[in-house]
Structures are given as C-alpha cells and as structure tokens.
Amino acid sequence: MSRLLLAMDQGTTSSRSVLFGADGRPVATAQKEFTQHFPRPGWVEHDADEIWATQIATVHEVLAMARKTPADIAAIGITNQRETVVLWDRATGQPVAPAIVWQDRRTADECGRLRDLGHEPGVTATTGLRLDPYFSATKLAWLLDHVPGARLRAEAGELAAGTVDSWLVYRLTGGRAHITDASNASRTLLVDLGTGRWSEPMLDLFRIPRRVLPDILPSTMPPSAAPRADIGGVAVPICGIAGDQQAALFGQGCFTPGMAKNTYGTGCFTLMNTGPTPLPSRHRLLSTVAWSIDGLTYALEGSVFSAGAAVQWLRDGLGLIRSAAEVESLALSEPDSGGVFFVPAFTGLGAPHWDPYARGAIVGLTRGSTRGHIGRAVLESIAFQSADVLLAMQQDSARPLVELRVDGGGSVNNLLMQFQADLLGVPVVRPVVTETTALGAACLAGLGAGVWESLEAIGTSWQAERRFEPARNRAWAGEAMAKWRSAVERSLGWAD
Numbered sequence: 411m412s413r414l415l416l417a418m419d420q421g422t423t424s425s426r427s428v429l430f431g432a433d434g435r436p437v438a439t440a441q442k443e444f445t446q447h448f449p450r451p452g453w454v455e456h457d458a459d460e461i462w463a464t465q466i467a468t469v470h471e472v473l474a475m476a477r478k479t480p481a482d483i484a485a486i487g488i489t490n491q492r493e494t495v496v497l498w499d500r501a502t503g504q505p506v507a508p509a510i511v512w513q514d515r516r517t518a519d520e521c522g523r524l525r526d527l528g529h530e531p532g533v534t535a536t537t538g539l540r541l542d543p544y545f546s547a548t549k550l551a552w553l554l555d556h557v558p559g560a561r562l563r564a565e566a567g568e569l570a571a572g573t574v575d576s577w578l579v580y581r582l583t584g585g586r587a588h589i590t591d592a593s594n595a596s597r598t599l600l601v602d603l604g605t606g607r608w609s610e611p612m613l614d615l616f617r618i619p620r621r622v623l624p625d626i627l628p629s630t631m632p633p634s635a636a637p638r639a640d641i642g643g644v645a646v647p648i649c650g651i652a653g654d655q656q657a658a659l660f661g662q663g664c665f666t667p668g669m670a671k672n673t674y675g676t677g678c679f680t681l682m683n684t685g686p687t688p689l690p691s692r693h694r695l696l697s698t699v700a701w702s703i704d705g706l707t708y709a710l711e712g713s714v715f716s717a718g719a720a721v722q723w724l725r726d727g728l729g730l731i732r733s734a735a736e737v738e739s740l741a742l743s744e745p746d747s748g749g750v751f752f753v754p755a756f757t758g759l760g761a762p763h764w765d766p767y768a769r770g771a772i773v774g775l776t777r778g779s780t781r782g783h784i785g786r787a788v789l790e791s792i793a794f795q796s797a798d799v800l801l802a803m804q805q806d807s808a809r810p811l812v813e814l815r816v817d818g819g820g821s822v823n824n825l826l827m828q829f830q831a832d833l834l835g836v837p838v839v840r841p842v843v844t845e846t847t848a849l850g851a852a853c854l855a856g857l858g859a860g861v862w863e864s865l866e867a868i869g870t871s872w873q874a875e876r877r878f879e880p881a882r883n884r885a886w887a888g889e890a891m892a893k894w895r896s897a898v899e900r901s902l903g904w905a906d
Contacts, residue, residue, distance in 0.1 A: 415856050416472075416483045416646070417848040420465050420490040420574050421654065422511065422676045427468035428845065429476050429483075430852040432861050434871035436843065440471035447508060452515040452757065452905075455508035458496045461574065462581050469641060480644035485633065485859035486582075487650035487851030489657035490574040492597045495549040497560065497571045497622075503585055506569065507557045509577075510549040513677075513715060513757050517548035518766040529615060536612060538596070538603040538688055538697030540764055544713065546573060547599035547616040554617070564622040571622045573597070575651050582639035582648065589637065590624040591651035592702035601626070603688050606699060606706050627651070629701040630858040650854025654847045655679040656700050659709060661850030662815045662841065663872035665865045670803065670811060672796050672830075673847065674820025676722075677760075678714035680799045682807060683707065693802035694762040701854070710806055712761035712799025716770075717792045718820055720754035724788055730781050738823050740785035749774040751897035752787040754795075755904075762802045763898065767906035773897045792820060793830040794894040800834060801891075813837045813877075817846040824878075832882040833890065842873045 413432040419425070425444065429437040442464040447455040473479065493512035498505045510516070521541045524530070530541045539545055550571055554561040563569045570580065576590045592606040600618060602609040606626060613620055629652050636647035652660065655673055659681045662671040667685035672678060681700065688697045688708045700709040721737050724730045731737055751773050753759075758766035772784065804811050813836055820826055821844050831838040843849050856862050 413484055413861050414478060414482050415485055415487060415852040415861060416469065417487045417489065417851040417855070418465055418469065418578065419654070419848040419851065420461060420488070420578060422491045422513070425461060425464040425468055426848065427465070427472040428848040428852070429472055429478065430849065432856070434843065434849060434853070434868070436845070438472050438476040440468040440475060442468055452518070454511040454513040454757070456494065456511055458498065458505040458509045458577055461509070462578065465578060480641035480646055483641070483646050484861055485636070485647050485649035485855040486639055487853070487855030488575050488578055488648060489652055489654050489847050489851035490578065490594070492573060492594060492653040492655065493544060493546045493549070494574050495546050495553065495571060496574065496577040497550070497553045497557065497569060498577070498580070500568060500570045500585070503581065506560060507553055510553065512544060514549065515543050515757055515766050517543040517552055520548050520552070521766070524615070533599065533612070533615070536602055536609055537599050539599055540694065540696070542764055543766055544760065545597060545599045547612070547618060550618055551616050565619045567621045569622055570624070572624045575653070576624045579637060579648060579651070583637050584640060587637035588624045589627050591629045592626055592699045592706060593629055593652045593656040595626045596699035597653060603697060603699070606702060628703060630703050630854045632858055636858065647859065649858030650851055650856070652701055652850060652854055655681055655711065656698070656709070657850030657854070658817055658847045659683065659700055659850070660853055661846030662817060663869040664815065665869060668807065668809045669815070670800070671815040671817065672800070674717055674792065674816065674818040674826070676718045678717035678792055678796050680712045680796060680803065681709045682803050683709055684807065689807060691806045693806055694764055695799070695802055695806055696761065703857070710803050712803060714792075714795040714799065715758060715760045716754035716756050717795070719756065720752070720788050720791060723754070723756070724785060730785060734819070737785055737789055738825050740782055741789045741825055743782035744780060744786055747787040747790055748779055748783040749776070750779055750783045750787040751894060752784065752791045753897050753901040754788070754791050755901045759898070759901070761799050763902065765902050767903050768901045769904040771897065771901040773900055789823070789826050790829055793826060793833055794891070796830060797833040797891060811836050813839050815839050815841065817841065817844050827878045828881065831878040831880045833887050835880050835884055835887060837880070838878040839874050840876045840878070842875045
C-alpha cells in the first residue's frame, strides 16, 4: 500500500498541496495565491470557484513535481481557513454569492444587536465562542437575507452551505458528500460544544435552517467510512479534516493537556490543549473543539486577526519593503522601535479585547522616527498581541507555560521569535517542519488510513529545529507590555 499522504491546505491568501511521506517529512509542495476582494470598508470576500480552481491545480502540480500519480496517495487530509462561509446550489455546485471571509466585519452591528438583547452569555455557554462577526453564523444569515431568494431556497433544501472544508469535499466528491468535521463546525456559533452537534437553540437564534448545513463527522476516518475524492479518475479516501489552527496543534504534537502552539500567518492563532473537557475562559478567550478522535478533545484559543497581514500592509500599503521576507532586515536597521508602537487593528481586535470597532494606530512617533522604527514596531506588534493571549491562557488554565511551539510563515523570522521569547520568559521552539498546518492534516489522514497506529507514533516524528531562549528580564517584559497596552487603549472603539 502507498504510504504517501496528500494534504490540501486551503488558506486565506493561497491554496497549497503538500505530499508527505510516512516519516512526516514533505516530499513536494505546490502553492497558488488567489484574489482578495474588498468591496466595501470592513468587507472581505473570496471567489469560491477560484478557491476550488487553485486548490485542485496545486494537487495536480504537486503530483507532477513528485512524479507520482493519484494511485500513489494513501489518503487525503484537508485543512482550511476557518469561519469563511460558502453558499452554493446543490444541483449545479455553483456558488450563489461570493464567500464571506473570516476577516469580514459586515455583521458587527447584528452581533451588537444580539449582544444588547442579552444573548451573549447563552451563546458563549453553549458554543464556547463570543458574539463576534468573526464567526460563521451571522455571515451565513446575512447571505440568506441578502441573496435574492436564498432563504426560501435554503429552507427547501436547494442550497448548501458550509465552511471551506465542506466546499472542497463537495467539489472533490462531485456533490456526493456534504460534510464537515467537529473542529470546523465548532467555529460556526451553531454547535453545542459539549456534544459536538448542531444546536437547535443556536440555529433558531441565528435563523439558520438545518437543511442547509453539512453533517458533522470525526476529524479522522478509516478509508471504509471516508468520502472519496475523484483525483484524475482515481477514488482517493479523504481520511482527515480539521480547521487550520486545530490541524497545526495536531501537527505540533500537542497531544497532552497544557501543551500550546502559536501559528504566525495572516493572523496569529494560539491554542492550548485542555483535554476531554471544555474549559470556560474568564479572560475572553475561546473554548473550541481541537479534534474528534474517539471522542472530543478541546482547546483554549486566542485569535489575533492581523499578524502577517500587517507585514503585507508594509509591503503593499506603504511600499516600505518589496517582499515580506525583507521585514526582518528593515527591523534590524534599528536597535529597537525607538518608542514607536503599532496596533494592527485593520479589521478590529480579537482576543482578549474583542472590539470590532478598533482600528489601526501608530503611536510614539517623533521627528527621529524612521522607516526602520516603523518596521520593527510592526514586527513587534505580532509578538505583543500573542503575549496578551498567552498570559490570559495561563490564567484561565492555571497552568504555567513551559514552552511555546511555533509554526507558520512568521516563525522563520528569528528577530520575531527572539522578541516573543523575551516577552513570555519561556523558550520558543521552532520545529524542523514549520508548515505544521499541512502536516496536521496529513497526520490526521495517516492516522485514519493506518499509516500511523497511534498519537504516540505521530509524536515521535516531531523534531525541534531551534530553541529561542529568553534574553531579557521580567521587569523589562512588564514595562514593554504596559506600554503596548497603553497603545492598544488608543485604538479601541475608533470606528464606532
């Protein structure tokens, strides 16, 4: 039997396919960017057909690069940008509207209305999430209300909706499977966190007909129970599915409660494994399903909306760098930020602030401020936001952080990783395979297909590439965090 695993990693700005061997090492990678649409301030949309086209193109490209055929694939694992909603026609498989992206803030007022009516405590108690436009439910309700005829068609069973994993599975199977996994479903505001099933009270609150939604399956499945993707005329089982951040937690080998990872991508997402029981947060973090394997495993999560997006703004908005990789050399042109702080609240702030009306701010500028100071402040803002989340996470879990495992594109930035370790006062550990989102999808698929027999077998393949030890004292870290929080205060509520 072939032991190659295909990970489809459908992200916010690009679609990737990665072939992994049974040793957990990538064999070949293909990637294609796709268009970001910003039709109005605060709105972010994707063309679901373009998502599909770029994703399937990378599948064929990665097979060609590795000189393999679809028959060489033991199983497929899918991981995806979460919360983004696609609505499509069941008969034709065509989207009926642009996909509304997780970053989109068009439903902020609706979330505020429901909050003012007193619904947030019940929503959080049921779902582990907050009433925020980040999540899927109000996005889907908006589509049903604003696409002509959509609500009636959805209630009649003519339309299907789901997060991006559901959309990809539907297209891969030729419309035979309309499914999601428990980790993605738990991000919709429509799932009872304790059971991992659709919640009737939440469906009623957000006015979502059950008929439009996918069936919820485990995150890993044996080939006999898995839907089959048509890849070049070959039926390949889809044995693993997880939202991108849960997949990264899995790929980092964080199988023990208390282990944590941070992914530095378009946003920054910190997850801590909390075991078989959901842990309510006292610090406005999220409780979420980590994965579903012989029962549910839960995690605490803090979401930072703009991390790599801030570096992209330096490149595309200000033209201070030609590529994202240049940000480190720009930041190193100055020994520190010169007292400049940057709050990248382009689309509001996530945990622990949850302010959709916050907007970006640069404070501390003087006539002596340089482009290097601004570049360094942008880079440091990523670490400051992550430190806010991790400090809250430790208080919620009553567990001290021993180390932080890191991944994603930003984790290759040594200056950022060292600054993160200095703020936290614990080692920051970068693995050999930094693209652990795709690795996690491959591991889930491999577990279902029998390539690995247990979590322990998967864990032995994880290896550290570099440890960043703290080099600053805690007094320095406390002063830096206090100044950061002062900068954040100046950005809150700006667009309200």
